[in-house]
Amino acid sequence: MMSFTRTVAFNSIKKLVKEKWHLAMFLIIPLMMGGLFSLISGSDGQPKPVGTLLITDHDDSMLSQLLVGGFKQGPMAEMFISKKVDHDAAQKIMAEGKASVWLEIEAGFAQSFLDEKPTVIKLVKNPSQNILPQIAETAVGVMADGGHYIQLLFATELKQFNNLLSGKDVSDTDMALMSVQIKHTMEDLEQQLFPPQIKAIKEKKVVKKTSSKSFVYLMFPGILFMSLQFSAQGMALEFWKDKSQGISRRLQATPSGLTQYLNGKLIASIFVYVLIALVIGVLGLLLLNLNISKLLIIIGWLILAGLVLGSMMLFVCLLMPTEKSASVVTSAMVFPLMMLGGSFFPFDVMPKWMVAIGQYLPNGYMLQSFNQWFIHDKSLSVLTIPTIIALAFIVVFWFINKSLLPKFVRV
């Protein structure tokens, strides 16, 4: 009679293969969704969108280079690609809308600054862009304010420094005096600023270490589980299709009975889960540089998770009075489960209250456990207890579904 279980499995697989689009939909929808989410959220391996900063430095002094250097350091460097161009080229590029912002520093900028004379820094913004030109304008404003305070505090020293830069002879005494003056100015400031009048309470905030993985990597388990849920639903609904075709009812009049039929269907669903794991897993190999051993573990985990979800979906299907209600109710379950269970959005970017609910849903629990190993790089042993729980869940639901099946077939 084992051969009948095998026959049921083969037949179900043959049917699925013949309904190519039905099978493909298990994969296409999650891959499409995952792809779209990744595009929206950006991904590693591709240049992040940055603005172009054009610089025309007519002064070409140390001070003007310091100013321009501000855009080449820290977070500003991540936002802007700086290009040094002459006035005409800059005008042309801006007219074509190919740059975010143009910074033009007039000749004599450094001299005017040191002489405490007014000077102009010209900033031309691309009107078709909002954020990056605004950031550049704010940054230049902060730099100008900084320069003003330096002028107020160190006017004498700047003059001496100016003489030094302009090649005038500065004696060692003047040099030493300049250093002493700077020191005194700092000491005066210190008296005003220290001890601090405002008591600062230093709070050591424990910041959760954010994953360094790309969004696509974070999304990968979600895509797998999305596919798994669609296929688990599809495979559960197969029982209704067989019922409406009179197959399962007639089977009751054969010596093979329904238990082997149930087992055959479960084997067919395992085939589908493996197929999903292989297709999406191979994409993972190519896009995320996963290794083969990881793929094998993914396949194993997906079989387990698929059986958990499939058992649950079958249980619901067997309780429904019609094929249509089974389809509607399971569809109504799938989407909230995916939303809360971390398939649409990775748990890491979900609100805490959603994670609190989602991690205890069957799909969320299986996905969260998987993520511990896959995303948070914990050892495989982290999957031991979830495996035991999943196996227990599958066995319990197998018995429940087996006992529901004869009534389901008869009614």
Add this chain to the structure above:
Amino acid sequence: MIEVSQLSKSYGNIIALDNVSFTAKSGEIFGLLGPNGAGKSTAINCISGLISASEGSVGINGYNIANDATKAKQSLGLVPQDLALYEELSAHENLLFWGSAYGLSGSALEQRIQQVLVDVGLESRQKEAVKQFSGGMKRRLNFACAILHKPAALLLDEPTVGVDPQSREHLLQAIIKLKQQGTAVIYTTHYMEEAERICDNLAIIDQGKIIAAGTVNDLRVQVGERDLITIKGLFKQLNDKTLLEKLTAEVLEFSEGEIRILIADASKRLTEVLNVVEKSYGKVSQVSIQQANLESLFIKLTGRALRDAA
């Protein structure tokens, strides 16, 4: 052999089968006749183990369907009223599936598949998907699935419903062949001509009870040699049917729109009957004469036509 003893099935207050007993011996076709809703399918479902009987027992080839289900089912083939086929798969793949359900495998199964395909005339279409088949071809395949394992007992629940003449002939010939090979067959139908043609023994069932049983000839005797005249029109004075009875006719139905009587030599006496009806009860719009057959018996026993009694 199929032995049905005091079989009853009720759903709450509704009695679907009421103390039904009959036997289909090996090499015999036993017809179970009745209108829709009479209890034929309930009887088939109880016999095949699809539903459990409230009371009574069913023996298939010596095995009780309730206590020794697996052995009883190994000896049983069921052709359900509704098709039970995978439309997406081919005829051959469907036969593989059902053969496997009956425990067949390998070359023995393949050999049987080819035999039954020939028996039902589908050998040249075996690789085609069932969804491309006509209704009659599907019915033939549905039948073929039940006989793969050479069952000692076969249940056929209205196997020719909606079937074209060619397919019907294929099916009837295949059933007769099984009978000749020693299979005990229970055949339900509401097509009287089919039952008269192939059944050795019959039981007429209505509202869950067997109201007549015996061979086709036994039952014909119950009808007598009288024919059925059905007269349609607009009639009155319905409280007095003695005028008709004076014609030595048995009045089966006497309503505003229809009068049905059983009478010997109906064609010779039709003018006499119509005169009485038009004179006493009203204008006649339509008349038909039906030769004495099982349908006449059913009408006599139940007062209702077989096909519209539901």
